Amino acid sequence: MKKLVILFTALFFGMSSCSSEDGASSGDTSILPKTISYVYPNIYLGTNTTSTLTYSGNKIISSIDEDSKTLFTYTGDLITKQEVFDIDEKGKETKTAEAVYTYENGKLKTRVFKEDITAQYPDGEYIIKTVYNHISNESISFINYLVDKNTKAEIKDSEGSLTYKNGNLIKEQITSSTSTVSRDYEYDVKNNPLRNVTGFNLLLNEISEIGRNNSVKTTFKTSENSNTGVYLTSYIYNDKDYPTKQTSYDGSGVSIEYEIEYTY
Numbered sequence: 001m002k003k004l005v006i007l008f009t010a011l012f013f014g015m016s017s018c019s020s021e022d023g024a025s026s027g028d029t030s031i032l033p034k035t036i037s038y039v040y041p042n043i044y045l046g047t048n049t050t051s052t053l054t055y056s057g058n059k060i061i062s063s064i065d066e067d068s069k070t071l072f073t074y075t076g077d078l079i080t081k082q083e084v085f086d087i088d089e090k091g092k093e094t095k096t097a098e099a100v101y102t103y104e105n106g107k108l109k110t111r112v113f114k115e116d117i118t119a120q121y122p123d124g125e126y127i128i129k130t131v132y133n134h135i136s137n138e139s140i141s142f143i144n145y146l147v148d149k150n151t152k153a154e155i156k157d158s159e160g161s162l163t164y165k166n167g168n169l170i171k172e173q174i175t176s177s178t179s180t181v182s183r184d185y186e187y188d189v190k191n192n193p194l195r196n197v198t199g200f201n202l203l204l205n206e207i208s209e210i211g212r213n214n215s216v217k218t219t220f221k222t223s224e225n226s227n228t229g230v231y232l233t234s235y236i237y238n239d240k241d242y243p244t245k246q247t248s249y250d251g252s253g254v255s256i257e258y259e260i261e262y263t264y
Contacts, residue, residue, distance in 0.1 A: 029196045031240060031264055032058065036193070039259040046258060058198045069093070078103055079199040097124070101203070107134050108202050112147075125149050128157070132204065138164045140204065144174075162205055167212035172205055180223040187213040190241040193262050214243060238264070 032055055040046040051065045059077075063070045067088075073081035084097040097115045101108060110131050114124030127147035134140050140162040145154040160174035173182040192214055194200055220229035229251045236245040246260040 027191075027240060029058065031191075031242060032196055033193045033262045033264055035261075035263045036063075037261040039261065041256050041258075055197075058196055060197050060200075074199065077198050078106075079203065099206075103202070106202075108132050108204055111203075111206070121149055123149065123152075127152075129154060140164075142205075167201075168215075169205065178224075182221045184219040185215045186217040188216050188235065190214055190235065190237055190243065193243055214246070240264075 033053055035050055035052050037048070037050040038046065039048050049065045051063045053063050054061045059074055060072050062072065067086065069085050069087060071083045071085070072079055073083075078101070080101050082099045083095060085093040086096050087093050095117050097113075097117060099114070100112045102110045110129060112127065112129045114127050116125035117123070118125065127149060129145045129147055130142050131145070132140055132142045142160055142162070143156060144158045144160075146157045147154050158174050158176040160172065162169060163171040168187050169185055170187075171182065171184050173180065175181075190213060192212055195212055214233070214235055216233050216235075218229075218231045218233075220231070230253070231249065231251060232253050233246060233248045235243040235247075238244050242262070242264060243260075244262055246262075248257050248259070249255060250257050
């Protein structure tokens with residue numbers, strides 16, 4: 001499923017303000033990434049891309065790469081919509097996906113993700129709705145519903161839970177009719193590249209490995225088999241303790257899956 005939120009495959013968001021015991025302080029809150037580049041060791045793993053990010057203050061306006069762009073809509077300080085457009089060789093833009101968010105008491109309540117938007121299916125051929133229940137600041141449950149593209153009827157697909165500590169997502173678990181999958185995350189004490197972007201801290205598990213800091217280890221388990229996958233990530237930081245380069249490894253811990261480079 002195509003991811004929204006700028007880096008679409010992976011890895012960040014800043015949570016709310018942190019105390020000294022939570023790790024590195026963001027210090028200058030005006031620090032924002034200007035470009036984010038994905039580099040793959042070979043063409044079979046992915047296509048190298050560079051996204052250019054624009055802001056109004058600390059609110060992100062757009063993320064544009066060679067063949068697509070994402071636009072962000074705010075209501076106050078809340079992100080209420082993301083729209084993804086494909087860009088062809090002639091520069092023509094075609095909307096292909098969007099996510100719409102609602103909030104309750106300043107916390108994310110629902111997300112509706114629409115993919116494969118066409119003239120035939122202007123609301124998307126694939127639609128999934130997620131409803132969140134905030135049990136506490138550190139414990140959140142959610143239910144995913146598949147939405148029929150014609151009737152808009154909702155059918156429960158899966159449910160899960162999120163566990164946070166010091167502003168970092170440390171455990172994500174999701175159960176469907178066939179299996180239970182869990183991911184446990186460990187973090188460094190440095191600044192996440194996008195921690196200062198307004199509203200990102202409220203989007204929860206929009207993408208995995210969300211945190212105030214940077215995920216260095218992900219442990220993956222599934223009830224379908226007894227194997228445990230462990231994935232490591234290393235970083236190079238600037239003098240403000242923000243990453244300038246991230247290297248993510250496969251389950252062997254040796255082979256590089258991809259690298260991400262940041263400019264600020």
